[in-house]
Amino acid sequence: MSGDVCIVGIGIHRFGRTDGLSGVDQGVFAVREALADAGVEWPQVQFAYGSSDAAGNPDTMVDRLGLTGVQFINVRNGCAAGGSALFSAQMAIKSGEFDLGVAVGFDKHPRGAFNALPSEYNLPDWYGEVGQMVTTQFFAAKIMRYMSLFGISQKSLGMVAEKAFRNAVHAPHAWRRQPVSLEEILEAPLVSDPYTKYMFCSPAEGGVALILASEKKARELGKPLIRLKAATMRTRPPSSFEVFAPSVDVVADDSGPRGTASRIASADAYRLAGMGPGDIDVAQLQDTEAGAELMHMAENGFCADGEQEQWLAEGRTEIGGALPVNTDGGCLACGEPIGASGLRQVYENVVQLRGDGGGRQVPGAPKTAYSHVYGAPGVSAVTILER
Amino acid sequence: MKAIAEGLFTEETPPRLIGGKDRETGRIVFPCPSSETYEPVALGxxxxxxxxxxxxxxxxxxxxxxxxxxxxxxxAYVELPGQVIVEARLNNVAFDDVKVGMAVRFAPSPLNPELADSPYIPAYVPVSAPAAGGAA
Structure with missing residues (x-):
């Protein structure tokens, strides 16, 4: 195939709670919206990749969309499921086999913390019996270590959450769209130290669909070209610290952060796109908890470890800053329907590149946009878009 | 003292945690996997x-x-020098006094302190704390 894979249509079912509508229904809603946005009909779609963690098999949506015999592959890959669906979809076009396809993700999780059982993670039963089968413990312990190494304060965690809710006011697809003051965030009950309840995202519901096309097809459709310059998905390196870890390797020099899947996926994405962090105009970084946004700024190469507080003080990650981060409020404000979450980031990036962000639009007509998801047990997916 | 699972603690008094040493690479993990490639080792x-x-x-x-x-x-994640970092509870300490880098010692504690026959779970206490385990 010559040229780039392009995103020619986007659709979203609002995140949060939608009683009476199944996860698949929300996925179908998003696909229909994306098809209309691209100006194509379902029978033209040659293939689909669908991601869902807890809301059923995505391919069942052909019942609703039309029994065209289309190739439809289901993807499960932890919190990177949506990113993995998108990665697979762009490969199908890059291979030259297809010109037009869909990446769709949706989910519908029960209220409360994710309910994981040890046997699903190759862990002994006692690990759950003693109360360690709790994802929030890992995220809190990861930032606690990082804070002790790099002098990040709890107030900075609060500032990340405050920005998320403030940005989400202007994002119609977000769940929590009321601003919350820094004081209220910091004084809220602790869930897992140092995080208060506003600093963790919640499992949620929602659906996102993207229509992908070869550059030739995109030109035929007459759409503005939003090019997918890189899409990478990677797994963890040795000695990384991951969720549900009864033990972690001792390393010779432990004065810095451990290697992560995110660092690998990020470096490869820059290489593929022929860009560096300084070339990026807007970024959506996995922020399932407030500290993740800060750590992921460094893991994705945007700042050095320990520079985050200065970035916050200078407002660099604000909508009008040097590198706006999580312009729709991210996972903190949108919640996390696992199958849809990574695709929401790309949706938001397309909105920003088209200049359709309304009250949350990044000024100066951004040309490049970056997205990053991380999931258990050490998977990460990155995309770089350019218009 | 009855551990919550077989193969977690050594039989000595006081007991130690049992890790698994990869027979080929020497890498130590916890708990010891039930695989021939891992040799049980008492952790520090x-x-x-x-x-x-x-x-x-x-x-x-x-x-x-x-x-x-x-x-x-x-x-807690406790680094046992030269061996492995293990996840366990940390007892006998006020939350505000917990600091990364503090010295701790293995002291299993009952999962349910109200029960006389409660199984014991992996836990540590500050080195400065008294020998008996139990919840803070």
Whole structure:
């Protein structure tokens, strides 16, 4: 195939709670919206990749969309499921086999913390019996270590959450769209130290669909070209610290952060796109908890470890800053329907590149946009878009 | 003292944690996997706090099998020098006094302190604390 894979249509079912509508229904809603946005009909779609963690098999949506015999592959890959669906979809076009396809993700999780059982993670039963089968413990312990190494304060965690809710006011697809003051965030009950309840995202519901096309097809459709310059998905390196870890390797020099899947996926994405962090105009970084946004700024190469507080003080990650981060409020404000979450980031990036962000639009007509998801047990997916 | 699972603690008094040493690479993990490639090894009794958090809500049952009544506890990652970093509770310490780098010692504690025959779970206490385990 010559040229780039392009995103020619986007659709979203609002995140949060939608009683009476199944996860698949929300996925179908998003696909229909994306098809209309691209100006194509379902029978033209040659293939689909669908991601869902807890809301059923995505391919069942052909019942609703039309029994065209289309190739439809289901993807499960932890919190990177949506990113993995998108990665697979762009490969199908890059291979030259297809010109037009869909990446769709949706989910519908029960209220409360994710309910994981040890046997699903190759862990002994006692690990759950003693109360360690709790994802929030890992995220809190990861930032606690990082804070002790790099002098990040709890107030900075609060500032990340405050920005998320403030940005989400202007994002119609977000769940929590009321601003919350820094004081209220910091004084809220602790869930897992140092995080208060506003600093963790919640499992949620929602659906996102993207229509992908070869550059030739995109030109035929007459759409503005939003090019997918890189899409990478990677797994963890040795000695990384991951969720549900009864033990972690001792390393010779432990004065810095451990290697992560995110660092690998990020470096490869820059290489593929022929860009560096300084070339990026807007970024959506996995922020399932407030500290993740800060750590992921460094893991994705945007700042050095320990520079985050200065970035916050200078407002660099604000909508009008040097590198706006999580312009729709991210996972903190949108919640996390696992199958849809990574695709929401790309949706938001397309909105920003088209200049359709309304009250949350990044000024100066951004040309490049970056997205990053991380999931258990050490998977990460990155995309770089350019218009 | 009855451990919550077989093969977690050594039989000595006081007991030590049992890790698994990869027979080929020498890498130590915890707990010891039930695989021929891992050789059970007694882990060091003392280490330093690598990281931590406080579990502030009662985890879902199942799989949590602790008492109905809930009191927050410290979830610790303890570095055993030259061996491995293990996840366990940290008892006998005020939450505000927990600091990365503090010295801690292995001291298993009952999962349910109200029960006389409660199984014991992996836990540490500050080195400065008295020998007996138990919740903070």
């Amino acid at each position: 009794s003392e280490g330093t706090l690598w990281s931590y958090t406080v579990q502030r809500f009662r985890p879902k049952t199942p799989p949590y099998a602790g008492p109905e009544a809930f009191a927050p506890w410290v979830v």
